[in-house]
Each structure stands twice: as C-alpha cells, then as structure tokens.
Amino acid sequence: MEAMARSCVDPLFRLLGCYMVLDANDRDALSALEESPLIDKIARCDIAREGENPHVIRLLVSGWACRYKDLPDGRRQIVGFFLPGDFCDMNVAILSELDHSIGTLSRVRYYEIDPERFQDVIDCRPRLTRALLWHELFISAIQREWLLSIGQRSPAERLGHLFVELYFRLKAVGLTEGHSYYFPITQHNLAEANGLSLVHVNRTLKEMRRDGLIEITDRKLRIIDFDRLKQITMFNSNYLHFNRE
Amino acid sequence: MEAMARSCVDPLFRLLGCYMVLDANDRDALSALEESPLIDKIARCDIAREGENPHVIRLLVSGWACRYKDLPDGRRQIVGFFLPGDFCDMNVAILSELDHSIGTLSRVRYYEIDPERFQDVIDCRPRLTRALLWHELFISAIQREWLLSIGQRSPAERLGHLFVELYFRLKAVGLTEGHSYYFPITQHNLAEANGLSLVHVNRTLKEMRRDGLIEITDRKLRIIDFDRLKQITMFNSNYLHFNRE
C-alpha cells in the first residue's frame, strides 16, 4: 500500500475504489499501465482537437485538463474537467472521431496508453472492466448535473456547486487538505465552464467571498463554510455514484 | 426485412444500424427482446424517479420521453429526450441509484426488459455489445452538445439546433417525412430543455416562424429551410457519430 501511494496510477486506483473495493490483483494490473510513456505538457495547450481520431488512451496523472467544444465564431464551452485519475478518451476503439477537443488548464502529466495494452489489462478482469464502465457513467452523470446547473442554477449557485463537486472529486483521489484544494484555473476558465461572462464570474466570486463562503488565494481554493455552500447550491452528491465516501 | 419493418424493435435496429451494419443473427437476437412486457403510458407522467433503483431495462418503442433533473425548489431541467429506439436505463446493473428522473412527454409504449434476458441477448455477440456501448456514448455526446448549446448558443440557435438534432435522430429510426416530423411536446417542455422561460420560447419561435425557418402546426414540426437552419445554428453532425447517414 505504501508503495502504491507513491505510484502514478494511485489517483485512478483511489477513484475506482470509490465504486468498488479492488483487490491486489486489480491493483497490480493497473500498475502495468505505468509502463506507458508519461507525457508532460504546459498549461493552456491542446492535447487533442475535435475531429481527430486519437490512437492512444490518455490517463491524467497530475494537473488539470478539460474537454471543450467550440463554435465557428469562437464561442467556447468547457464541458468537463479532467482531474488526476481521469481517463480522457477511453473509447477510442468505439468512436472514430472526437466530438470535442481536449486542452490543458495547468501543467499536466499523463500516460499515453496503447489501446491494446489497455485491453490486455482489463481482459479477464470483469471487476476492473466494470469499474471502468462505471467511470464512464460517472463522467456522463456529471455532464447531466452540469446541464442542470447551467440551465437552472443562478451564477452563484453554479459556481458554488462546481466548487463542491470538485472538492468531492479531488477528495476521492486524495488531493484535498481540509476543505481546501489546489485550484489552478482562471476566472476565464470558470466563465467558459459555466456559460457566464468573465466579468460576471468576477463579481459573483466577490459576492461569495463577501458572504464568507469561499476564498481563492494563490492558486488555492478554500471552502470556508462547507455545509452552507452545499445547502445554498442544493448539492446532492448522489450523481457522483460514490458507493463509499 | 418486411416483417422487421413492422416489428417493435425496428427503431432500435435502425438506430444501431447507423453505427454498424448488423446481420440477420443480431437482428434475431434483438427480436428476442420483444417477448418482454410492453407497457403503455399516458403523456406527462413519471416512469421512474431520481433515487430509485430500477430493476428493468426500458426500451422505448413509440412516443417521446425524457430524462430530467429537478431542484428542491421546483426548478427543472430536461437533460435529454428519449425517442423510439432509445434505451432509458441500460446500466441498471452498474449504478445502484438513478441520478435523474424519467418522464413521458407524449403517450409512449416501451418494453420492460429483464436485465438477465438482456444479458442473454448480448452474451457472445460482441458486435451487438459494441453497438450498445456506442448507444451509450451517443447519448453522452448529445449531452455535451447540449452543454454547448445552453452555455453558448442564443435562444434561437438553441431551439434551431435542437430541431435539427431531433430531425437526424428521428430520420435514423425512420420517423421523418421530408423535413417534417411528429412533434408532441409543448413550448413549456422546450423551455425546460433549453434553460429558457416559456414566454421567451414562444417569442423566439414566433421569430423563427417569421424568418421562414420552421413551422409547428398540429403536433407536427416542419423545417422549411433546412440548410439555412443548419448553418444558422452551426450544426455539425459529427457528435451524433452516425457512421452512415
């Protein structure tokens, strides 16, 4: 376990562990992924563009990335965040073309896994296969919650809800300290993810700061009044489908 | 093929056929689903509520339904439409609890399929398994496009984009006539799906009618200028992942 704690697939192992208890064999199988090339990228660059057909499966190890979609006239919407432990494109074998782009938000490191190696790892491991399918459904459920947020929640509720969601996801992979976490993204990114203007995000954050809900300083987000924030944003954690918290 | 055309799994067969060519064996396997109980429901009622753990897999045969999520204070967001040929909850075996509700929009008919029977059908049919996994990814991709729409597109673009999307999906299952299709939902539903107020939907539709883009009469939607509507709404069909159109 100690050795595992320092391993690069640790976030993935922890994340899948929120769904089901994995045994040592599964853990060893996942470790085989670490033989894949480890890529290092700076913030604010594309990993893949819409329309491409990626030939590798990417597993994020550190840093934040995102899925985004853009329109011909430049408008852009972030449709999901990738945090350590997340797969960016597990289904390269099924879909022939990406319907979205993938970009880095901070400096990131990720594995580029050969789909065949990936298949070898999950072959004959129904529990692992099941856990990875869960990961897909997990991402899909988050998308639905975002639709609810953008469609119905007020700007403050939207931002607050996102902060709580990120807290739970980062906690799952062991990247929180109390109710604080590393928060490498800009207000511009928050605007793109929430369908708001940069200016309005700024004002809304100011308001939330004034209300003693959160604090963002030095690339670090601290949720000051966690219970109140959960209540205000009407956060119901069932959509994360963490069987064990 | 003629017999199939009248069969209740025909929409499903056609839909999966947009992803890959299925053979007679696959078709026969799907037909086995027709031994499941066929349920009939009136418009505007719940099929399942958030928090429940459904014990059946539902396959919509006729009519329209939707996934929706609601907030404690009554706000509600439709996060997806179910059209004939769609599965409502293929993953009952993975997730223990629904994170959304399912409701009818028109009168519908659907099969309630026993998960074990379902497993029997796909066991040893890797092509079918693959096509069904594609269906899940298809639904997920639509959710992403909706995020882009609600987050970035203007109300008219949003509605127009939805109309084009529904056209392609209905055409895939053989339910269009020219650029027209049965359209059983209310302006209120359109508002709930697009994060708009009912009044604003009404005005926007009026505008689109005036511009000669669409026409809705008698539960029937007709797209008058299909190419212009596609262009205005910046419709890029790649997210539907229909390999063959």
Add this chain to the structure above:
DNA sequence: CGGATGCTTGATGTATCTCAAGACGTGTGG
C-alpha cells in the same frame, strides 16, 4: 356549456453582457 390546456402578447424590472480602463503581480530583455 364550463373547465383544461396550450399559445400569444404586453408591460416592466433586472440580471447579465459588452466595452473600457485601471491595478497588480510576474517574467523578460535591455
């Protein structure tokens, strides 16, 4: 005929966007 249901329209207020500019911190080249 009376009650539902859905569509349409007007008046009004406000939330949010856009444009514009300044403050601040950080890294870079002279």
Add this chain to the structure above:
DNA sequence: CCACACGTCTTGAGATACATCAAGCATCCG
C-alpha cells in the same frame, strides 16, 4: 536592476436580453 509587456483580476457605465407578472384567446373535450 529597471522598464516593459503580459496575464489576470477588478471595477464602472451603459445597453440589452431575458425573466416575471398578468391577461386574453383558441381549441379541445367531457
């Protein structure tokens, strides 16, 4: 080491898109 550019955050002023409230019709159906 300073000057400067750049990215990010912050704030103001003004325009407008959109929501809310309120009411009037048309259609359908028991």
